[in-house]
Amino acid sequence: MNTGAPGKSRLLPGYVALYFLFLYLPILLLPVFSFNNAAATTFPLAGFTTKWYVSLRGNGEMLAAAVNSLIVGVCVSGLSTLLGICAARAITRYRFRGRRAANGLIMAPLFLPEIIVAVSLLMVVLAAGMELSLATIILGQTVFCLPYCMSVLTAGFEGFDRSLEEASLDLGETAFGTFRRVTLPVVAPAILSSLLVSFTISLDEFILAFFLSGTEPTLAVYIWGQLRFAAKLPSVLALGTIMLLISILLLTIAEVVRRRAERRYATGGYAHA
Amino acid sequence: MAITASHAPAELAPPEPPRPRWSASEEASGLALISPTLLYAVSLLALPILIVFAYSFWSQDYLTIDRALTLENYRTALFEPMYQDLLGRSLVISLVVSLVTVAISYPIAWFISFHGGRHKNLWLFLITVPCWTSYLLRVMSWKVILGYQGVLNTGLMSAGITDQPIASLLYNSNAVVITLVHSWAAFAILPIFVSLEKIDRSLIEAARDLGDTRLMSFVRVVLPLSLPGIISALLIVMIPTVGDYVTPKLVGGKDGVMIATAIQAQFGKGANWPLGAALSVTTMIVVSAMAGLTVLALKLVVRKIR
Amino acid sequence: MPDTPMIAIDRVNKFYGIYKALSDVSLNIGAGEFFALLGPSGCGKTTLLRSIAGFDNPSSGDIRIDGHSAIGVPPNLRPTNMVFQSYAIFPHLNVEENVAYGLKRLKLGADEERRRVGAALEQVRLGHLGKRRGHELSGGQRQRVALARALVLRPKVLLLDEPLSALDKKLREEMQAELRSLQRAVGITFVLVTHDQYEALALSDRIAVMFGGRIAQVATPKEIYQHPRTKSVADFLGGMNFLSGRTLGQTASGLTVETEKFGTLTLSLPEERIEVGARATVGIRPERLRLLWDDERAPHELTGKVVNRAYFGETTHLLVGVEGLEKPLSMIETNTHGADDLPIGADIRLAYDPEAFVLLADDPPVERVH
Structure with missing residues (x-):
């Protein structure tokens, strides 16, 4: 394992542990205080309670926001994955002029302050006379999710041996049949992964939703509104914990699917010319 | 010779049909396939940003937009002390955040790449999970940690280390920097990790073979070769953080306000779209310039030491 | 050679931009022949094979397969099947499903399909591995799946693109013998692309040696070894x-x-x-x-x-x-x-x-x- 690189010193594992603590501590605090029997988020803890979770059940405003988030998430993940498939396939499969420029534009939101994307979209939407609604959030978040979908999908498509498609054609299958019987099943894990990742991003995304939402807030926008009221913090933490679990669950599924596919296909031992 | 490469019989004169060039058809297929996505990105990303650009040269009188070109918005954005202040602080914060994030993330990326063993993917997954969880909640978490009555203070006090809460933890630039570094950690690790993975391990062995110490081989081989990863990590952290809105709002207090708050204000109640547009454009240009300079400086440093 | 060749290649040229991959290639390959295209990498042999398969289209010239011009005919409608250099075993399908891939379109009915898949797998001695997936197979086994998958469709021509290059020396020699006897058993035309002179000499009835997109010599292995026509042919073979x-x-x-x-x-x-x-x-x-x-x-x-x-x-x-x-x-x-x-x-x-x-x-x- 040790390849003559600077050796693993004793300090490094300690540093890694510290780093992980830094990374995870703030996130683990949410569930801790969501079960704490006090409105203030202070130590020592005041005892176990589930009342903050119970209070969520009757919260119609929150439930409405959750439904909005679900609608937006499903639409965004579907739309951005579909657009991502087209672009990722074009970029990995074909050579054409402007390929790099096109890729650069699609990936640009990764390298832009989100507020500027949000503001510019807001101006266009309002200038076009559109009403702010869930639809405008969907349009905006799709722009934002595309780079992530593209990363997942291009990685999946690049591992795809082109001779598989040629083999299918050679064995008598049509172009469409080849896409259905070979391309789609082999890249399915990447597609699923892209759907899950973009849904997670949409669920948690705040800035675009904040700028582009009308009277129907998403969960993130709803939480933002609640943050002003200190008394509501624990129930927001409870909601946050549930969202956290959903996010982690979805991401884990995406990762497992992706890695199982990778294991299965990577050892396919494609010889290269 | 019994059989030779020979002409086919005359009646099989080869046809010379005008076939479209393969590269042309490949080009067409590629463009056709990418066009929906490209159209989407052009109309909802490129076009809006162009419109922002256009607005920044217009002016507004109450609700009517005057399309006569003016540089007045830029004058305000660049010379109004309040905006100067905000922009300056945003730049400093994003510079500090990106440098700190890259500096503390590099060893982690290095650790995963060189000592991750068979579980590199698992390590990466664990690194990225916190990043995908709600940004709002993460920022709020830091507010809970750093607050006057927060986790850190109450924790320190109940542990008997301090007997009074430390008031200076929250609502300043430091709190903003800490929170942002936490938010962007994975974004810095991934590109660095990728560039480290690409390094042929025998290059390091060669450097050792040629007499370098471990540290020297790292500085002279690994570091320069991972520079592309460091650069994209810097850019991917620096540019977005300059316009961060949530973190300064929640943990920045008066002392940690950044430019995004001013931009947002121009689109909120005191609406002045052209000024907001000019502030956005200015921010983008200035941060790009700063990013460019940072990359240049970094390249020079690495060239010096290798 | 029979009167009508199985494959007649007539003055085929292939350009990639200004690069000429095939230059005025004419060649006849007979029915039932084991034919090798031999040459260093970049000599055009793979381009020629892919033109026969239908993955590359000649810029000019004609390719006739079994008497019919194949120009403009897509690969799925040609009576040729290919064993790819990477074998291209579908990773989401098991061995049986891989072999049945092309049969599915023929709508033979489940029984006939199963019978033919079984027979094809027996032919390459893989009958016991039908349920395995591609990544669970060794290199030699993957190659046999690729062979069975192509042969089960009873093509008139089997095209093999460097089929043995991914195997180690010992296995390569074993598979050479197996390929030769398989070709005798099925009796169809095999066209093999290789850069390995010994492989070409050992396996084929005739060899075409190619350099720089041109055919330098076409002859039987013995003839080509004993009477190479040019210095480069002589130098390339031994x-x-x-x-x-x-x-x-x-x-x-x-x-x-x-x-x-x-x-x-x-x-x-x-x-x-x-x-x-x-x-x-x-x-x-x-x-x-x-x-x-x-x-x-x-x-x-x-x-x-x-x-x-x-x-x-x-x-x-x-x-x-x-x-x-x-x-x-x-x-x-x-x-x-x-x-x-x-x-x-x-x-x-x-x-x-x-x-x-x-x-x-x-x-x-x-x-x-x-």
Whole structure:
């Protein structure tokens, strides 16, 4: 394992542990205080309670926001994955002029302050006379999710041996049949992964939703509104914990699917010319 | 010779049909396939940003937009002390955040790449999970940690280390920097990790073979070769953080306000779209310039030491 | 060769931009023939194979398969099937499903389909691995799946793109024998692309040697080894000692060439017209030079000095410097007399057979023959 690189010193594992603590501590605090029997988020803890979770059940405003988030998430993940498939396939499969420029534009939101994307979209939407609604959030978040979908999908498509498609054609299958019987099943894990990742991003995304939402807030926008009221913090933490679990669950599924596919296909031992 | 490469019989004169060039058809297929996505990105990303650009040269009188070109918005954005202040602080914060994030993330990326063993993917997954969880909640978490009555203070006090809460933890630039570094950690690790993975391990062995110490081989081989990863990590952290809105709002207090708050204000109640547009454009240009300079400086440093 | 070739390639050119991948290639391949396209990488052999399969389209010229022009016919409608260099085993399907892939479209019914898949797998001795997935197979097994998958469709032509290059030496030799017997068993045309001269010599009925997008020579393995037409063909297939000489004249028995040290040789008439008095290159294979031991005598002898020696187990390769020759001669001796013990610098005598010399055309090769 040790390849003559600077050796693993004793300090490094300690540093890694510290780093992980830094990374995870703030996130683990949410569930801790969501079960704490006090409105203030202070130590020592005041005892176990589930009342903050119970209070969520009757919260119609929150439930409405959750439904909005679900609608937006499903639409965004579907739309951005579909657009991502087209672009990722074009970029990995074909050579054409402007390929790099096109890729650069699609990936640009990764390298832009989100507020500027949000503001510019807001101006266009309002200038076009559109009403702010869930639809405008969907349009905006799709722009934002595309780079992530593209990363997942291009990685999946690049591992795809082109001779598989040629083999299918050679064995008598049509172009469409080849896409259905070979391309789609082999890249399915990447597609699923892209759907899950973009849904997670949409669920948690705040800035675009904040700028582009009308009277129907998403969960993130709803939480933002609640943050002003200190008394509501624990129930927001409870909601946050549930969202956290959903996010982690979805991401884990995406990762497992992706890695199982990778294991299965990577050892396919494609010889290269 | 019994059989030779020979002409086919005359009646099989080869046809010379005008076939479209393969590269042309490949080009067409590629463009056709990418066009929906490209159209989407052009109309909802490129076009809006162009419109922002256009607005920044217009002016507004109450609700009517005057399309006569003016540089007045830029004058305000660049010379109004309040905006100067905000922009300056945003730049400093994003510079500090990106440098700190890259500096503390590099060893982690290095650790995963060189000592991750068979579980590199698992390590990466664990690194990225916190990043995908709600940004709002993460920022709020830091507010809970750093607050006057927060986790850190109450924790320190109940542990008997301090007997009074430390008031200076929250609502300043430091709190903003800490929170942002936490938010962007994975974004810095991934590109660095990728560039480290690409390094042929025998290059390091060669450097050792040629007499370098471990540290020297790292500085002279690994570091320069991972520079592309460091650069994209810097850019991917620096540019977005300059316009961060949530973190300064929640943990920045008066002392940690950044430019995004001013931009947002121009689109909120005191609406002045052209000024907001000019502030956005200015921010983008200035941060790009700063990013460019940072990359240049970094390249020079690495060239010096290798 | 039968009257109608299975594959008739007629003046095919292929351009990639300004790069010419195939240059005026004409070739006939007979039904039931095991045909090899041999050449270094980049010589156009794979492009030619892919043009037959339908993955590349010639820029001009015609390709006829079983009498029908294949120009514009997509790969799925051609009576050819291919074994890919990477084998291209579908990773989401198991072995049986891979083999049944092309059959599914024929709608044979479940029973017939299962029967044919089973038979195809038996043919390549994989009957017991039907449920495995691609990544659970060894290289040799993957190759057999690729073979079964192609053959189960009963193509008229099987195309093989460097099918053995991913295998290690031992397995490669095993698979060579298996490929040969499989071809005899199914009796269809096999077209094999390879850069391995021994593979081409061992497997095929005929070989086309290609350089730079052109066909340099088409002949049986023996013919091509014993009578290579050009220097590059001679050089690509095994070793060759090249000597320069001058043509003296033509007699009934052939062309006479005067050489340094080897005297006047009479060589069988080449296909190209060669002027009397012109420079000519002749060659002799290293194994056609023989060491003379003790007082053994031969009608044609030369003396020389061993300048280098390499031991190969059953043989020893010697480089022998001969006074008056520009380059030392290379020769191969079996290690039965003690050639492996000859010290460097030793004086030796060697025998040659004037009949073993061949006249070689200069490069670039003249590929048109009338």
